[in-house]
Amino acid sequence: xxxxxxxxxxxxxxxxxxxxxxxxxxxxxxxxxxxxxxxxxxxxxxxxxxxxxxxxxxxxxxxxxxxxxxxxxxxxxxxxxxxxxxxxxxxxxxxxxxxxxxxxxxxxxxxxxxxxxxxxxxxxxxxxxxxxxxxxxxxxxxxxxxxxxxxxxxxxxxxxxxxxxxxxxxxxxxxxxxxxxxxxxxxxxxxxxxxxxxxxxxxxxxxxxxxxxxxxxxxxxxxxxxxxxxxxxxxxxxxxxxxxxxxxxxxxxxxxxxxx
Amino acid sequence: xxxxxxxxxxxxxxxxxxxxxxxxxxxxxxxxxxxxxxxxxxxxxxxxxxxxxxxxxxxxxxxxxxxxxxxxxxxxxxxxxxxxxxxxxxxxxxxxxxxxxxxxxxxxxxxxxxxxxxxxxxxxxxxxxxxxxxxxxxxxxxxxxxxxxxxxxxxxxxxxxxxxxxxxxxxxxxxxxxxxxxxxxxxxxxxxxxxxxxxxxxxxxxxxxxxxxxxxxxxxxxxxxxxxxxxxxxxxxxxxxxxxxxxxxxxx
Numbered sequence: 093x094x095x096x097x098x099x100x101x102x103x104x105x106x107x108x109x110x111x112x113x114x115x116x117x118x119x120x121x122x123x124x125x126x127x128x129x130x131x132x133x134x135x136x137x138x139x140x141x142x143x144x145x146x147x148x149x150x151x152x153x154x155x156x157x158x159x160x161x162x163x164x165x166x167x168x169x170x171x172x173x174x175x176x177x178x179x180x181x182x183x184x185x186x187x188x189x190x191x192x193x194x195x196x197x198x199x200x201x202x203x204x205x206x207x208x209x210x211x212x213x214x215x216x217x218x219x220x221x222x223x224x225x226x227x228x229x230x231x232x233x234x235x236x237x238x239x240x241x242x243x244x245x246x247x248x249x250x251x252x253x254x255x256x257x258x259x260x261x262x263x264x265x266x267x268x269x270x271x272x273x274x275x276x277x278x279x280x281x282x283x284x285x286x287x288x289x290x291x292x293x294x295x296x297x298x299x300x301x302x303x304x305x306x307x308x309x310x311x312x313x314x315x316x317x318x319x320x321x322x323x324x325x326x327x328x329x330x331x332x333x334x335x336x337x338x339x340x341x342x343x344x345x346x347x348x349x350x351x352x
Numbered sequence: 353x354x355x356x357x358x359x360x361x362x363x364x365x366x367x368x369x370x371x372x373x374x375x376x377x378x379x380x381x382x383x384x385x386x387x388x389x390x391x392x393x394x395x396x397x398x399x400x401x402x403x404x405x406x407x408x409x410x411x412x413x414x415x416x417x418x419x420x421x422x423x424x425x426x427x428x429x430x431x432x433x434x435x436x437x438x439x440x441x442x443x444x445x446x447x448x449x450x451x452x453x454x455x456x457x458x459x460x461x462x463x464x465x466x467x468x469x470x471x472x473x474x475x476x477x478x479x480x481x482x483x484x485x486x487x488x489x490x491x492x493x494x495x496x497x498x499x500x501x502x503x504x505x506x507x508x509x510x511x512x513x514x515x516x517x518x519x520x521x522x523x524x525x526x527x528x529x530x531x532x533x534x535x536x537x538x539x540x541x542x543x544x545x546x547x548x549x550x551x552x553x554x555x556x557x558x559x560x561x562x563x564x565x566x567x568x569x570x571x572x573x574x575x576x577x578x579x580x581x582x583x584x585x586x587x588x589x590x591x592x593x594x595x596x597x598x599x600x601x602x603x604x
Contacts, residue, residue: 111447118448135467189361196362197369203581205542207458208558210549211565212573215386294456295546306459313462321462329455 137319145319146326154308159331162293162304165221166335169228170289174282177233181240181281186270191241198237206231206288207295219300224293231292232285239281243274279343286339290332305331388571396571406560410579413544413557416472417587420479421540425533427480428487432532435488436495436525437517449488457482457543461550472554475547482543483536490532494525527599534591541584557583 119139125131126138133141149155180198184191206227217223251269260268297306305328312320370390377387384392400406431449434441460481461474468474498521506516548558557579564572 110443114444115448115451192358192361193364196359197365200366200581203585204577205545205580205584207542207549208545208561208577208580211561212570212577214565215568215570215573291456291458295458295549298458298461299549309459309462313466316466318463318466321466325455325459325463328459329451332456333454 134316134318137322141319142322142326145317146323149308149320149323149327155327158304158308159327162297162306163331165224165297165304166228166289166293169225169293170232170286172225173229173232173289174236174285176229177236177281177285178240178278180233181237181278182244184237185241185244185274186266202234202238206234206292210296210299214300223300224296227296228289228292231288235284235288236278236281239277239284240274243277243281244270246277247273276347279339279347283336283339283343286335287332290335294328385568386570393571393574396569397575400572400575406575406579409555409557409560410583412555413548414583416475416547416556417479417540417544420476420543421483421537423476424480424483424540425487425536428484428532428536429491429529432488432491432529433495435492437521453485457485457539458546461546465551470551470553474551475544475554475556478547479540479543482539482546486535486539487532490528490535491525494528494532495521497528498524530595530598534588534595537587537591538584541587545580 122136123139126133126136126141137145146155180194184194184198209230210223210227213223213226217226247270251273252265255265255269293304294306294309297304298310301307301310305324308324309321309328312318312324373387374390376382377384377389397406431445435446435449457478461478464474464477464481468477502520502524503516506520511519544556545558548556549562552559552562557576561573561576561580564570564574564576
């Protein structure tokens with residue numbers, strides 16, 4: 093990867109174009125296969141059927157409506173889960189006693205992936221909006237907690253010595269030493285948490301929802317509209333990518349001081 | 353006896369949780385099917401184990417997970433190695449893989465169900481798919497880990513390409529490959545649970561859990577969920593032990 097930096101721009105363009113060969117070949121094969129009717133429409137629709145399904149979704153407003161529903165759920169669930177994770181992780185990281193009390197139950201509960209809790213939660217809270225938010229929050233909470241805990245623990249002892257020299261109070265140590273030193277690790281947790289949250293959203297919408305991107309997939313399958321399924325999958329991929337890229341951008345902005 | 357005190361503290365929250373649960377079911381404020389008394393749950397666990405339905409479901413889930421992991425893991429290892437060793441492969445297929453990787457893995461389920469039906473084939477395909485990406489990514493990364501110095505030594509000794517791969521690149525890649533396989537195993541179990549929730553035909557512990565929900569039997573669902581966690585935990589522990597075993601030469 094790093095070798096490309098030393099190559100002239102012309103060969104870098106060629107390299108980038110080479111990356112398009114396989115996708116284009118696949119696209120041509122796909123187009124050819126569907127044009128010649130090698131596969132039934134329900135199994136593999138033509139590429140232009142997928143793009144027109146995407147255009148239909150966009151024009152009818154179904155895409156924006158359902159994408160907003162999904163985004164709202166993921167934002168609410170992620171915010172709740174991340175907040176709980178940071179508090180829990182910080183409490184365990186800062187106090188041995190808190191860790192002794194909370195860690196065993198947390199570890200036991202974390203062995204079940206968030207998706208595994210869905211049927212149980214359905215029994216307790218039903219299949220409404222709270223179910224989705226809780227599942228997403230649980231999915232986000234676990235990696236955030238573990239990484240916050242690790243971050244709070246990993247502060248270099250030298251920093252504490254400096255803080256002792258400056259006679260920092262406990263709250264000053266927390267604000268000026270522990271917080272900045274653990275930010276990178278917390279962000280690692282947040283990114284894993286967001287990825288998990290998005291994954292959990294798709295799962296919970298597939299299982300129990302009447303709106304959202306996951307529901308569009310279910311709908312497409314029930315109607316045997318493979319073009320709709322493929323179009324929705326591409327949207328799910330794009331939104332997932334955008335969410336992660338957005339958080340990476342925030343991370344870079346917040347940590348610009350790290351380069352110093 | 354510090355550790356005794358510490359582990360006693362660890363029991364506080366579970367005890368409170370169980371106490372609240374028992375109180376809720378005893379007080380009769382909640383539907384006993386949703387918050388069954390603890391002895392019902394224990395009885396369900398015991399009864400279903402005795403009637404072998406639990407063990408049968410468990411075994412078919414673990415078997416399914418292993419088969420899907422084997423398929424997806426092999427594919428991930430092969431393609432990861434191909435990416436790691438061949439620039440041509442990388443240039444041709446890397447962007448395609450990276451694009452497809454962006455799609456949240458559960459979004460493939462409706463597609464797989466349309467292609468392979470909702471039987472065993474779909475479940476295996478989905479578990480394999482869930483395993484594939486983490487194994488591939490870590491395998492490929494491992495192939496770039498060979499220290500430049502050792503590669504130079506290989507060049508000085510005029511080792512053949514095959515020997516360089518076997519004696520230098522592969523040993524350097526092994527830790528990362530192991531990480532990938534371990535992650536792949538966790539994802540395979542996640543995939544098994546997901547596949548069994550969505551495609552509820554056939555036996556499986558996920559199906560057992562989902563069935564408990566359909567029948568409004570919290571005790572069945574809860575027993576199943578505990579088993580989901582236990583199997584996941586054991587798989588992870590097993591994989592870690594295997595990794596230590598495979599990499600014990602590194603300490604030398």
